[in-house]
Amino acid sequence: MALDAFAPWEDPNADPIIHFQNVTKRFGDFTAIDDLTIDIYEKEFFALLGPSGCGKTTLMRMLAGFETPTEGTILLQGQNIAPVPPNKRAVNMMFQSYALFPHLSVWENIAFGLKRDGMAKNDINDRVDEMLRLTRLETFARRKPHQISGGQRQRVALARSLAKHPKLLLLDEPLGALDKKLRQETQFELMDIQEKTGTTFVIVTHDQEEAMTVASRVAVMDHGKIIQVATPDAIYETPNSTYVADFIGDVNLIEGKATSKDNDKLSIAWAEGQPEIVGTPTTEFGNGQTVHFAIRPEKVAISAEKPEAANALQGKILDIAYLGNISTYHVELAGGQVIKAQTANNRRLSRRTFTWEDNVWLSFTDTAGVLLER
Protein backbone atom coordinates (compact mmCIF):
# COMPACT_ATOMS: atom_id res chain seq x y z
CA MET A 1 0.00 0.00 0.00
CA ALA A 2 1.38 3.33 -0.97
CA LEU A 3 1.65 5.91 1.78
CA ASP A 4 -0.65 8.86 1.48
CA ALA A 5 1.37 11.88 0.58
CA PHE A 6 1.68 14.36 3.45
CA ALA A 7 0.02 17.51 2.11
CA PRO A 8 -2.26 19.21 4.67
CA TRP A 9 -1.93 22.49 2.77
CA GLU A 10 -4.06 21.00 0.02
CA ASP A 11 -6.83 20.06 2.45
CA PRO A 12 -9.21 23.01 2.79
CA ASN A 13 -10.48 21.66 6.16
CA ALA A 14 -7.06 21.36 7.78
CA ASP A 15 -6.41 23.83 10.62
CA PRO A 16 -2.99 25.44 10.44
CA ILE A 17 -0.84 25.36 13.59
CA ILE A 18 0.54 28.78 12.68
CA HIS A 19 -1.41 31.48 10.91
CA PHE A 20 0.12 34.81 9.96
CA GLN A 21 -2.60 37.31 9.08
CA ASN A 22 -1.44 40.46 7.28
CA VAL A 23 1.61 40.76 9.49
CA THR A 24 3.83 43.81 9.08
CA LYS A 25 6.96 44.55 11.09
CA ARG A 26 8.79 47.85 10.89
CA PHE A 27 12.03 48.88 12.55
CA GLY A 28 11.95 52.66 12.30
CA ASP A 29 11.70 53.40 8.58
CA PHE A 30 12.76 49.91 7.57
CA THR A 31 9.99 47.44 6.74
CA ALA A 32 11.29 43.97 7.60
CA ILE A 33 8.01 42.12 7.03
CA ASP A 34 5.49 43.54 4.59
CA ASP A 35 1.80 42.56 4.90
CA LEU A 36 2.51 38.86 5.05
CA THR A 37 -0.10 36.10 5.26
CA ILE A 38 0.88 32.45 5.53
CA ASP A 39 -0.26 29.14 7.04
CA ILE A 40 2.00 26.46 8.48
CA TYR A 41 0.52 23.05 9.30
CA GLU A 42 1.18 20.53 12.03
CA LYS A 43 4.09 18.12 11.48
CA GLU A 44 5.36 20.21 8.63
CA PHE A 45 9.04 20.84 8.02
CA PHE A 46 8.71 24.37 6.75
CA ALA A 47 11.67 26.23 5.29
CA LEU A 48 12.00 30.01 5.06
CA LEU A 49 14.49 30.69 2.33
CA GLY A 50 15.89 33.97 1.14
CA PRO A 51 18.94 36.19 0.91
CA SER A 52 20.15 37.95 4.06
CA GLY A 53 17.93 40.87 4.99
CA CYS A 54 14.82 39.40 3.39
CA GLY A 55 12.99 39.23 6.74
CA LYS A 56 13.14 35.48 7.34
CA THR A 57 14.90 35.83 10.69
CA THR A 58 12.46 38.55 11.80
CA LEU A 59 9.58 36.21 10.94
CA MET A 60 11.14 33.51 13.10
CA ARG A 61 11.87 35.87 15.99
CA MET A 62 8.22 36.93 15.96
CA LEU A 63 7.25 33.28 16.36
CA ALA A 64 9.67 32.89 19.26
CA GLY A 65 8.38 36.06 20.92
CA PHE A 66 11.49 38.23 20.67
CA GLU A 67 9.71 40.65 18.31
CA THR A 68 6.08 41.70 18.16
CA PRO A 69 4.32 42.50 14.88
CA THR A 70 3.70 46.18 14.17
CA GLU A 71 0.43 45.26 12.45
CA GLY A 72 -1.51 42.06 11.95
CA THR A 73 -1.88 38.95 14.09
CA ILE A 74 -0.05 35.67 14.52
CA LEU A 75 -2.17 32.73 15.68
CA LEU A 76 -0.69 29.61 17.25
CA GLN A 77 -3.40 26.94 17.25
CA GLY A 78 -6.00 29.65 16.95
CA GLN A 79 -4.64 31.73 19.83
CA ASN A 80 -3.16 35.18 19.27
CA ILE A 81 0.41 34.98 20.59
CA ALA A 82 1.39 38.63 20.38
CA PRO A 83 0.84 39.30 24.12
CA VAL A 84 2.49 36.03 25.21
CA PRO A 85 6.14 36.49 26.35
CA PRO A 86 8.76 34.04 25.01
CA ASN A 87 8.98 32.11 28.27
CA LYS A 88 5.26 31.31 28.18
CA ARG A 89 5.13 30.05 24.59
CA ALA A 90 5.04 26.39 23.61
CA VAL A 91 7.60 27.30 21.00
CA ASN A 92 11.31 26.60 21.27
CA MET A 93 14.16 27.83 19.19
CA MET A 94 17.51 26.48 18.17
CA PHE A 95 19.87 29.41 17.79
CA GLN A 96 22.33 29.92 15.00
CA SER A 97 25.19 30.26 17.50
CA TYR A 98 23.60 27.32 19.43
CA ALA A 99 23.64 29.59 22.53
CA LEU A 100 24.67 26.71 24.78
CA PHE A 101 25.22 27.80 28.36
CA PRO A 102 29.01 27.55 28.75
CA HIS A 103 28.91 27.18 32.53
CA LEU A 104 26.58 24.16 32.43
CA SER A 105 27.28 20.59 31.32
CA VAL A 106 25.57 19.01 28.32
CA TRP A 107 23.18 17.28 30.71
CA GLU A 108 22.34 20.51 32.56
CA ASN A 109 21.89 22.38 29.30
CA ILE A 110 19.26 19.89 28.16
CA ALA A 111 17.60 19.84 31.60
CA PHE A 112 17.53 23.66 31.84
CA GLY A 113 14.09 24.18 30.30
CA LEU A 114 12.59 21.21 32.13
CA LYS A 115 13.73 22.55 35.50
CA ARG A 116 12.06 25.89 34.77
CA ASP A 117 8.78 24.03 34.31
CA GLY A 118 9.14 22.57 37.80
CA MET A 119 9.16 19.02 36.48
CA ALA A 120 9.79 16.20 38.98
CA LYS A 121 13.41 15.12 39.30
CA ASN A 122 12.83 11.58 38.01
CA ASP A 123 10.90 12.85 35.01
CA ILE A 124 13.71 15.27 34.20
CA ASN A 125 16.25 12.44 34.35
CA ASP A 126 14.14 10.29 32.05
CA ARG A 127 13.50 13.06 29.58
CA VAL A 128 17.15 14.16 29.41
CA ASP A 129 18.28 10.56 28.93
CA GLU A 130 15.73 10.19 26.15
CA MET A 131 17.02 13.33 24.41
CA LEU A 132 20.64 12.19 24.83
CA ARG A 133 19.74 8.88 23.17
CA LEU A 134 17.85 10.60 20.37
CA THR A 135 20.85 12.79 19.56
CA ARG A 136 23.48 10.09 20.32
CA LEU A 137 25.15 12.13 23.04
CA GLU A 138 24.98 9.63 25.93
CA THR A 139 28.75 9.58 26.46
CA PHE A 140 29.05 13.37 26.53
CA ALA A 141 26.46 14.15 29.21
CA ARG A 142 29.00 15.36 31.79
CA ARG A 143 31.10 17.44 29.37
CA LYS A 144 30.96 21.22 29.12
CA PRO A 145 30.09 22.76 25.73
CA HIS A 146 33.72 23.75 25.06
CA GLN A 147 34.81 20.15 25.56
CA ILE A 148 32.83 18.79 22.61
CA SER A 149 33.06 19.25 18.84
CA GLY A 150 30.97 21.59 16.69
CA GLY A 151 28.75 18.80 15.40
CA GLN A 152 28.10 17.60 18.93
CA ARG A 153 27.28 21.12 20.08
CA GLN A 154 24.75 21.37 17.30
CA ARG A 155 23.10 18.18 18.57
CA VAL A 156 23.07 19.47 22.16
CA ALA A 157 21.32 22.62 20.97
CA LEU A 158 18.75 20.49 19.16
CA ALA A 159 18.23 18.22 22.16
CA ARG A 160 17.81 21.21 24.48
CA SER A 161 15.22 22.86 22.27
CA LEU A 162 13.27 19.62 21.77
CA ALA A 163 13.31 18.58 25.43
CA LYS A 164 10.21 20.58 26.38
CA HIS A 165 8.01 18.96 23.71
CA PRO A 166 7.41 22.26 21.88
CA LYS A 167 4.45 22.49 19.55
CA LEU A 168 6.75 24.28 17.20
CA LEU A 169 10.50 24.15 16.87
CA LEU A 170 12.30 27.05 15.22
CA LEU A 171 15.70 26.45 13.69
CA ASP A 172 17.76 29.53 12.81
CA GLU A 173 20.40 28.51 10.25
CA PRO A 174 21.00 25.38 12.33
CA LEU A 175 23.73 23.92 10.16
CA GLY A 176 25.51 27.10 9.10
CA ALA A 177 28.56 26.49 11.30
CA LEU A 178 29.20 22.93 10.10
CA ASP A 179 31.40 21.93 7.18
CA LYS A 180 29.75 20.63 4.04
CA LYS A 181 30.00 16.90 4.65
CA LEU A 182 28.81 17.10 8.24
CA ARG A 183 26.02 19.43 7.13
CA GLN A 184 24.67 16.93 4.63
CA GLU A 185 24.73 14.13 7.19
CA THR A 186 23.04 16.34 9.74
CA GLN A 187 20.28 17.33 7.31
CA PHE A 188 19.16 13.72 7.12
CA GLU A 189 19.48 13.39 10.89
CA LEU A 190 17.26 16.45 11.34
CA MET A 191 14.60 14.98 9.03
CA ASP A 192 14.80 11.70 10.91
CA ILE A 193 14.38 13.41 14.30
CA GLN A 194 11.54 15.54 12.97
CA GLU A 195 9.73 12.42 11.81
CA LYS A 196 10.37 10.55 15.08
CA THR A 197 9.14 13.37 17.31
CA GLY A 198 6.34 14.58 15.04
CA THR A 199 7.15 18.18 15.95
CA THR A 200 6.44 21.00 13.53
CA PHE A 201 9.77 22.43 12.39
CA VAL A 202 10.31 25.86 10.89
CA ILE A 203 13.82 26.32 9.55
CA VAL A 204 15.42 29.55 8.41
CA THR A 205 18.19 29.16 5.88
CA HIS A 206 19.88 30.92 2.99
CA ASP A 207 21.13 27.60 1.61
CA GLN A 208 18.63 26.53 -1.05
CA GLU A 209 20.02 22.99 -1.22
CA GLU A 210 19.43 22.60 2.51
CA ALA A 211 15.87 23.93 2.21
CA MET A 212 15.12 21.59 -0.70
CA THR A 213 16.57 18.59 1.16
CA VAL A 214 14.81 18.89 4.49
CA ALA A 215 11.57 20.77 3.89
CA SER A 216 8.07 19.62 3.11
CA ARG A 217 7.38 23.12 1.83
CA VAL A 218 9.67 26.01 1.03
CA ALA A 219 8.76 29.70 1.25
CA VAL A 220 11.00 31.91 -0.86
CA MET A 221 11.20 35.41 0.62
CA ASP A 222 12.43 38.74 -0.67
CA HIS A 223 12.17 42.20 0.88
CA GLY A 224 9.75 41.14 3.59
CA LYS A 225 7.36 39.40 1.26
CA ILE A 226 6.82 35.75 0.48
CA ILE A 227 7.25 35.32 -3.26
CA GLN A 228 6.23 31.68 -3.48
CA VAL A 229 5.34 28.85 -1.12
CA ALA A 230 5.42 25.34 -2.55
CA THR A 231 6.91 21.88 -2.23
CA PRO A 232 10.58 21.67 -3.22
CA ASP A 233 9.83 20.02 -6.58
CA ALA A 234 7.07 22.48 -7.42
CA ILE A 235 9.28 25.41 -6.55
CA TYR A 236 12.04 24.04 -8.75
CA GLU A 237 9.95 22.96 -11.72
CA THR A 238 7.19 25.59 -11.65
CA PRO A 239 8.60 28.76 -10.17
CA ASN A 240 6.09 31.62 -10.26
CA SER A 241 8.61 34.34 -11.07
CA THR A 242 12.08 34.89 -12.46
CA TYR A 243 13.19 35.77 -8.90
CA VAL A 244 12.30 32.31 -7.61
CA ALA A 245 13.60 30.58 -10.74
CA ASP A 246 16.89 32.39 -10.37
CA PHE A 247 17.16 31.96 -6.59
CA ILE A 248 16.55 28.21 -6.62
CA GLY A 249 19.17 26.36 -8.63
CA ASP A 250 20.64 27.34 -11.95
CA VAL A 251 18.50 28.73 -14.74
CA ASN A 252 18.66 30.29 -18.21
CA LEU A 253 16.42 33.32 -18.58
CA ILE A 254 15.40 34.63 -21.99
CA GLU A 255 13.14 37.64 -22.42
CA GLY A 256 10.95 38.03 -25.48
CA LYS A 257 7.57 38.91 -26.99
CA ALA A 258 4.77 36.35 -26.96
CA THR A 259 2.67 35.22 -29.94
CA SER A 260 -0.11 32.68 -29.44
CA LYS A 261 -0.01 29.60 -31.59
CA ASP A 262 -2.36 26.69 -32.23
CA ASN A 263 -2.72 23.86 -29.70
CA ASP A 264 -2.08 26.14 -26.69
CA LYS A 265 1.55 26.79 -27.50
CA LEU A 266 3.26 30.13 -27.36
CA SER A 267 5.96 31.37 -29.66
CA ILE A 268 8.55 33.78 -28.26
CA ALA A 269 10.45 36.21 -30.45
CA TRP A 270 13.57 36.97 -28.47
CA ALA A 271 16.31 38.06 -30.91
CA GLU A 272 16.66 39.16 -34.53
CA GLY A 273 17.61 36.37 -36.88
CA GLN A 274 17.04 33.66 -34.27
CA PRO A 275 14.31 31.03 -34.52
CA GLU A 276 11.47 31.74 -32.13
CA ILE A 277 11.28 29.62 -28.97
CA VAL A 278 8.15 27.49 -28.57
CA GLY A 279 6.86 26.91 -25.07
CA THR A 280 3.75 25.80 -23.20
CA PRO A 281 2.17 28.56 -21.12
CA THR A 282 0.30 27.89 -17.87
CA THR A 283 -1.24 31.36 -17.75
CA GLU A 284 -2.74 33.61 -20.40
CA PHE A 285 -0.37 35.72 -22.45
CA GLY A 286 -1.62 38.39 -24.86
CA ASN A 287 -0.01 38.75 -28.25
CA GLY A 288 3.00 41.05 -28.00
CA GLN A 289 3.18 40.74 -24.20
CA THR A 290 6.63 40.49 -22.62
CA VAL A 291 7.41 36.97 -21.51
CA HIS A 292 10.36 35.49 -19.61
CA PHE A 293 11.35 32.03 -20.70
CA ALA A 294 13.10 30.09 -17.91
CA ILE A 295 14.77 26.79 -18.58
CA ARG A 296 17.02 24.69 -16.32
CA PRO A 297 20.44 23.76 -17.77
CA GLU A 298 19.87 20.03 -17.34
CA LYS A 299 16.83 20.27 -19.65
CA VAL A 300 18.94 21.67 -22.50
CA ALA A 301 20.53 18.97 -24.66
CA ILE A 302 23.77 19.55 -26.54
CA SER A 303 24.66 17.86 -29.83
CA ALA A 304 26.96 18.24 -32.81
CA GLU A 305 24.28 17.72 -35.49
CA LYS A 306 21.01 19.58 -35.69
CA PRO A 307 18.52 17.46 -33.72
CA GLU A 308 14.82 16.87 -34.32
CA ALA A 309 13.33 18.96 -31.52
CA ALA A 310 10.72 21.63 -30.93
CA ASN A 311 13.50 24.11 -30.23
CA ALA A 312 17.02 24.02 -31.63
CA LEU A 313 19.55 26.84 -31.40
CA GLN A 314 23.07 27.00 -32.73
CA GLY A 315 26.01 28.37 -30.82
CA LYS A 316 29.67 28.09 -29.86
CA ILE A 317 31.10 26.62 -26.66
CA LEU A 318 32.56 29.35 -24.48
CA ASP A 319 33.36 27.50 -21.29
CA ILE A 320 33.18 24.02 -19.86
CA ALA A 321 32.83 23.36 -16.13
CA TYR A 322 33.62 19.75 -15.27
CA LEU A 323 32.12 18.93 -11.86
CA GLY A 324 32.70 15.19 -11.84
CA ASN A 325 29.13 13.97 -11.93
CA ILE A 326 28.00 16.57 -14.45
CA SER A 327 29.51 18.95 -16.95
CA THR A 328 28.12 22.41 -17.60
CA TYR A 329 28.65 23.98 -21.01
CA HIS A 330 28.35 27.71 -21.52
CA VAL A 331 27.24 28.17 -25.12
CA GLU A 332 27.17 31.56 -26.81
CA LEU A 333 24.40 32.00 -29.35
CA ALA A 334 24.74 34.17 -32.45
CA GLY A 335 23.11 37.17 -30.75
CA GLY A 336 25.56 37.06 -27.84
CA GLN A 337 23.17 35.39 -25.38
CA VAL A 338 24.89 32.70 -23.28
CA ILE A 339 22.93 29.53 -22.50
CA LYS A 340 23.99 26.92 -19.96
CA ALA A 341 23.53 23.26 -20.84
CA GLN A 342 24.24 20.38 -18.51
CA THR A 343 25.00 16.75 -19.26
CA ALA A 344 25.40 13.93 -16.79
CA ASN A 345 28.74 12.12 -16.99
CA ASN A 346 27.20 8.70 -16.60
CA ARG A 347 30.06 6.89 -18.28
CA ARG A 348 33.56 6.64 -16.91
CA LEU A 349 36.51 7.51 -19.11
CA SER A 350 34.35 8.55 -22.05
CA ARG A 351 36.10 10.73 -24.55
CA ARG A 352 35.05 14.35 -24.29
CA THR A 353 32.74 14.97 -27.22
CA PHE A 354 33.02 18.72 -27.23
CA THR A 355 35.71 21.20 -26.54
CA TRP A 356 36.11 24.98 -26.48
CA GLU A 357 35.14 26.90 -29.63
CA ASP A 358 33.15 23.95 -31.01
CA ASN A 359 29.98 24.79 -32.91
CA VAL A 360 27.12 22.90 -31.31
CA TRP A 361 23.33 22.67 -31.32
CA LEU A 362 21.25 23.23 -28.20
CA SER A 363 17.80 21.69 -28.08
CA PHE A 364 14.84 21.33 -25.76
CA THR A 365 11.20 20.24 -25.96
CA ASP A 366 8.31 22.68 -25.95
CA THR A 367 7.43 21.74 -22.32
CA ALA A 368 10.94 21.92 -20.85
CA GLY A 369 10.84 25.60 -19.96
CA VAL A 370 8.54 27.78 -17.88
CA LEU A 371 6.90 30.95 -19.18
CA LEU A 372 6.81 33.73 -16.62
CA GLU A 373 5.21 37.15 -16.63
CA ARG A 374 7.79 38.72 -14.34
Add this chain to the structure above:
Amino acid sequence: MRRFSWFNATSLTLGFAFLYLPMIILVIYSFNASKLVTVWAGFSTKWYGELLRNDAFLDAAWVTLKVAVMSSSFATVLGTMAAIVLVRAGRFYGRTLFSGMIYAPLVMPEVITGLSLLLLFIGIGLDRGVLTIVLAHTTFSMCYVSVVVSSRLVSFDQSLEEAALDLGCTPFQAFRLVTLPIIAPAVISGWLLAFTLSLDDLVIASFTAGPSATTLPMKIWSSVRLGVSPEINALSTLMIAIVAVGVITASLVSKRAAVKQQKDERAAERAEAA
Protein backbone atom coordinates in the same frame (compact mmCIF):
# COMPACT_ATOMS: atom_id res chain seq x y z
CA MET B 1 70.05 38.98 17.38
CA ARG B 2 71.62 38.79 20.82
CA ARG B 3 69.02 38.47 23.52
CA PHE B 4 71.31 39.71 26.23
CA SER B 5 73.04 43.05 25.91
CA TRP B 6 74.48 45.42 28.49
CA PHE B 7 71.98 48.04 27.46
CA ASN B 8 69.02 45.72 28.04
CA ALA B 9 70.39 44.47 31.33
CA THR B 10 70.99 47.99 32.59
CA SER B 11 67.56 49.26 31.66
CA LEU B 12 65.94 46.22 33.24
CA THR B 13 67.88 46.68 36.47
CA LEU B 14 67.21 50.39 36.62
CA GLY B 15 63.53 49.92 35.86
CA PHE B 16 63.00 47.33 38.54
CA ALA B 17 65.14 49.25 41.01
CA PHE B 18 63.03 52.31 40.41
CA LEU B 19 59.84 50.31 41.04
CA TYR B 20 60.86 48.10 43.92
CA LEU B 21 63.85 49.58 45.75
CA PRO B 22 61.76 51.80 48.06
CA MET B 23 59.57 48.88 49.01
CA ILE B 24 62.52 46.57 49.59
CA ILE B 25 64.11 49.12 51.91
CA LEU B 26 60.82 49.46 53.76
CA VAL B 27 60.53 45.69 54.17
CA ILE B 28 64.12 45.37 55.37
CA TYR B 29 63.75 48.13 57.96
CA SER B 30 60.54 46.59 59.29
CA PHE B 31 62.80 43.84 60.69
CA ASN B 32 65.18 46.34 62.26
CA ALA B 33 65.76 45.97 66.01
CA SER B 34 66.53 49.66 66.48
CA LYS B 35 63.86 52.23 67.15
CA LEU B 36 65.61 54.59 64.79
CA VAL B 37 64.36 53.92 61.33
CA THR B 38 67.59 54.65 59.51
CA VAL B 39 70.06 52.85 61.77
CA TRP B 40 70.37 49.09 61.38
CA ALA B 41 70.78 47.30 64.72
CA GLY B 42 70.19 43.67 63.88
CA PHE B 43 67.23 41.47 62.89
CA SER B 44 64.09 41.46 65.00
CA THR B 45 60.35 40.86 64.60
CA LYS B 46 59.44 42.87 67.69
CA TRP B 47 57.71 45.64 65.74
CA TYR B 48 55.20 43.13 64.42
CA GLY B 49 54.42 42.24 68.00
CA GLU B 50 54.12 45.90 68.94
CA LEU B 51 51.76 46.40 66.06
CA LEU B 52 49.38 43.72 67.34
CA ARG B 53 49.23 45.47 70.70
CA ASN B 54 48.54 48.88 69.16
CA ASP B 55 44.77 49.34 69.45
CA ALA B 56 44.66 52.53 67.40
CA PHE B 57 46.11 50.75 64.36
CA LEU B 58 43.94 47.69 64.84
CA ASP B 59 40.81 49.86 65.09
CA ALA B 60 41.78 51.72 61.95
CA ALA B 61 42.42 48.43 60.14
CA TRP B 62 39.00 47.16 61.20
CA VAL B 63 37.27 50.35 59.97
CA THR B 64 39.15 50.15 56.68
CA LEU B 65 38.13 46.54 56.14
CA LYS B 66 34.48 47.26 56.95
CA VAL B 67 34.42 50.26 54.63
CA ALA B 68 36.17 48.36 51.83
CA VAL B 69 33.86 45.32 51.99
CA MET B 70 30.67 47.39 52.13
CA SER B 71 31.60 50.02 49.57
CA SER B 72 32.97 47.51 47.06
CA SER B 73 29.84 45.39 47.39
CA PHE B 74 27.53 48.36 46.82
CA ALA B 75 29.74 49.59 44.00
CA THR B 76 29.63 46.14 42.35
CA VAL B 77 25.84 46.01 42.40
CA LEU B 78 25.42 49.56 41.13
CA GLY B 79 28.28 49.36 38.63
CA THR B 80 27.01 46.09 37.16
CA MET B 81 23.51 47.53 36.78
CA ALA B 82 24.90 50.62 35.06
CA ALA B 83 27.02 48.47 32.75
CA ILE B 84 24.00 46.39 31.72
CA VAL B 85 21.96 49.47 30.92
CA LEU B 86 24.83 51.00 28.95
CA VAL B 87 25.54 47.90 26.89
CA ARG B 88 21.99 46.60 26.43
CA ALA B 89 19.77 49.62 26.10
CA GLY B 90 20.84 50.24 22.53
CA ARG B 91 20.66 53.77 21.23
CA PHE B 92 18.41 55.95 23.32
CA TYR B 93 18.31 59.71 23.36
CA GLY B 94 21.13 61.10 25.50
CA ARG B 95 23.04 57.84 25.67
CA THR B 96 26.44 59.41 25.06
CA LEU B 97 25.83 61.94 27.82
CA PHE B 98 24.69 59.19 30.14
CA SER B 99 27.74 56.97 29.58
CA GLY B 100 30.05 59.97 29.76
CA MET B 101 28.58 60.88 33.12
CA ILE B 102 29.23 57.39 34.44
CA TYR B 103 32.87 57.46 33.38
CA ALA B 104 33.60 61.07 34.40
CA PRO B 105 34.51 60.27 38.04
CA LEU B 106 37.40 58.17 36.65
CA VAL B 107 39.23 61.33 35.66
CA MET B 108 37.80 63.67 38.30
CA PRO B 109 40.51 64.89 40.74
CA GLU B 110 39.97 63.14 44.06
CA VAL B 111 40.19 66.41 45.93
CA ILE B 112 37.14 67.69 44.09
CA THR B 113 35.19 64.46 44.56
CA GLY B 114 36.04 64.50 48.25
CA LEU B 115 35.19 68.15 48.74
CA SER B 116 31.86 67.91 46.93
CA LEU B 117 30.88 64.86 48.96
CA LEU B 118 31.81 66.66 52.15
CA LEU B 119 29.64 69.62 51.18
CA LEU B 120 26.77 67.25 50.35
CA PHE B 121 27.00 65.42 53.67
CA ILE B 122 27.10 68.71 55.58
CA GLY B 123 24.22 70.01 53.48
CA ILE B 124 21.93 67.09 54.24
CA GLY B 125 23.09 66.97 57.83
CA LEU B 126 24.58 63.49 57.73
CA ASP B 127 26.96 62.79 60.61
CA ARG B 128 30.36 61.88 59.26
CA GLY B 129 31.56 58.37 60.10
CA VAL B 130 31.78 54.91 58.58
CA LEU B 131 28.55 55.42 56.64
CA THR B 132 29.75 58.56 54.88
CA ILE B 133 33.07 56.93 53.90
CA VAL B 134 31.18 53.92 52.53
CA LEU B 135 28.92 56.20 50.49
CA ALA B 136 31.87 58.19 49.18
CA HIS B 137 33.86 55.10 48.23
CA THR B 138 30.84 53.53 46.55
CA THR B 139 30.43 56.68 44.49
CA PHE B 140 33.92 56.76 43.07
CA SER B 141 34.55 53.03 42.71
CA MET B 142 31.29 52.08 40.98
CA CYS B 143 32.48 53.62 37.72
CA TYR B 144 35.55 51.35 37.77
CA VAL B 145 33.28 48.35 38.25
CA SER B 146 31.04 49.46 35.41
CA VAL B 147 34.04 49.83 33.07
CA VAL B 148 35.26 46.31 33.87
CA VAL B 149 31.81 44.69 33.63
CA SER B 150 30.72 46.50 30.47
CA SER B 151 33.89 45.44 28.65
CA ARG B 152 32.87 41.86 29.38
CA LEU B 153 29.22 42.43 28.44
CA VAL B 154 30.16 43.79 25.02
CA SER B 155 31.39 40.35 23.98
CA PHE B 156 28.51 38.56 25.71
CA ASP B 157 26.38 36.62 23.22
CA GLN B 158 22.90 38.11 23.60
CA SER B 159 21.32 34.93 22.25
CA LEU B 160 22.34 33.13 25.47
CA GLU B 161 19.85 35.24 27.38
CA GLU B 162 17.25 34.83 24.65
CA ALA B 163 17.78 31.07 24.83
CA ALA B 164 17.12 31.21 28.56
CA LEU B 165 13.89 33.16 27.99
CA ASP B 166 12.94 30.72 25.25
CA LEU B 167 13.39 27.80 27.64
CA GLY B 168 11.01 29.32 30.18
CA CYS B 169 13.01 31.78 32.27
CA THR B 170 11.58 35.08 33.41
CA PRO B 171 13.93 37.95 32.52
CA PHE B 172 15.22 38.01 36.11
CA GLN B 173 15.83 34.24 36.13
CA ALA B 174 17.65 34.55 32.82
CA PHE B 175 19.97 37.11 34.38
CA ARG B 176 20.51 35.13 37.58
CA LEU B 177 20.95 31.69 36.00
CA VAL B 178 22.74 32.53 32.76
CA THR B 179 24.12 36.05 32.47
CA LEU B 180 25.46 36.45 35.99
CA PRO B 181 27.36 33.12 36.17
CA ILE B 182 28.96 33.87 32.79
CA ILE B 183 30.03 37.42 33.60
CA ALA B 184 30.94 36.46 37.20
CA PRO B 185 34.71 36.69 36.63
CA ALA B 186 34.34 40.31 35.47
CA VAL B 187 32.03 41.11 38.38
CA ILE B 188 34.48 39.57 40.84
CA SER B 189 37.44 41.43 39.41
CA GLY B 190 35.35 44.61 39.53
CA TRP B 191 34.70 43.92 43.19
CA LEU B 192 38.39 43.31 43.86
CA LEU B 193 39.30 46.52 42.09
CA ALA B 194 36.76 48.50 44.12
CA PHE B 195 38.01 46.79 47.28
CA THR B 196 41.62 47.76 46.60
CA LEU B 197 40.68 51.32 45.67
CA SER B 198 38.78 51.71 48.91
CA LEU B 199 41.56 50.07 50.91
CA ASP B 200 44.23 52.57 49.89
CA ASP B 201 42.18 55.73 49.45
CA LEU B 202 43.42 58.59 51.58
CA VAL B 203 42.13 61.79 50.03
CA ILE B 204 38.40 61.07 49.80
CA ALA B 205 38.37 59.28 53.15
CA SER B 206 40.02 62.31 54.79
CA PHE B 207 37.24 64.56 53.50
CA THR B 208 34.36 62.31 54.44
CA ALA B 209 35.55 60.68 57.67
CA GLY B 210 34.51 62.01 61.03
CA PRO B 211 36.23 61.86 64.40
CA SER B 212 34.57 58.52 65.09
CA ALA B 213 36.05 56.72 62.10
CA THR B 214 39.65 56.69 60.90
CA THR B 215 40.85 54.44 58.13
CA LEU B 216 44.27 52.82 58.03
CA PRO B 217 45.75 55.08 55.32
CA MET B 218 44.59 58.10 57.32
CA LYS B 219 46.14 56.66 60.47
CA ILE B 220 49.44 55.93 58.73
CA TRP B 221 49.50 59.39 57.17
CA SER B 222 48.89 61.15 60.44
CA SER B 223 51.45 59.11 62.39
CA VAL B 224 54.08 59.56 59.67
CA ARG B 225 53.77 63.31 60.14
CA LEU B 226 55.13 62.78 63.63
CA GLY B 227 58.02 60.71 62.25
CA VAL B 228 58.24 57.28 60.66
CA SER B 229 58.10 54.56 63.28
CA PRO B 230 59.24 50.96 62.71
CA GLU B 231 55.68 49.88 63.45
CA ILE B 232 54.52 51.64 60.31
CA ASN B 233 57.15 49.77 58.34
CA ALA B 234 55.88 46.50 59.76
CA LEU B 235 52.29 47.41 58.93
CA SER B 236 53.22 48.38 55.40
CA THR B 237 55.14 45.15 54.92
CA LEU B 238 52.06 43.20 55.96
CA MET B 239 49.95 45.14 53.48
CA ILE B 240 52.46 44.49 50.70
CA ALA B 241 52.43 40.78 51.56
CA ILE B 242 48.63 40.59 51.53
CA VAL B 243 48.36 42.39 48.19
CA ALA B 244 51.16 40.29 46.65
CA VAL B 245 49.60 37.01 47.75
CA GLY B 246 46.20 38.14 46.45
CA VAL B 247 47.51 39.23 43.06
CA ILE B 248 49.63 36.11 42.57
CA THR B 249 46.77 33.80 43.57
CA ALA B 250 44.32 35.54 41.26
CA SER B 251 46.68 35.40 38.28
CA LEU B 252 47.57 31.75 38.91
CA VAL B 253 43.91 30.77 39.12
CA SER B 254 42.94 32.56 35.92
CA LYS B 255 46.04 31.23 34.13
CA ARG B 256 45.21 27.68 35.12
CA ALA B 257 41.62 28.09 33.98
CA ALA B 258 42.81 29.43 30.61
CA VAL B 259 45.26 26.57 30.12
CA LYS B 260 42.61 24.01 31.00
CA GLN B 261 40.09 25.57 28.61
CA GLN B 262 42.66 25.52 25.81
CA LYS B 263 43.47 21.88 26.49
CA ASP B 264 39.79 20.93 26.48
CA GLU B 265 39.18 22.75 23.23
CA ARG B 266 42.11 21.06 21.57
CA ALA B 267 40.85 17.70 22.80
CA ALA B 268 37.41 18.44 21.37
CA GLU B 269 38.93 19.38 18.01
CA ARG B 270 40.89 16.15 17.94
CA ALA B 271 37.72 14.22 18.76
CA GLU B 272 35.98 15.92 15.84
CA ALA B 273 38.80 15.12 13.43
CA ALA B 274 38.81 11.48 14.49
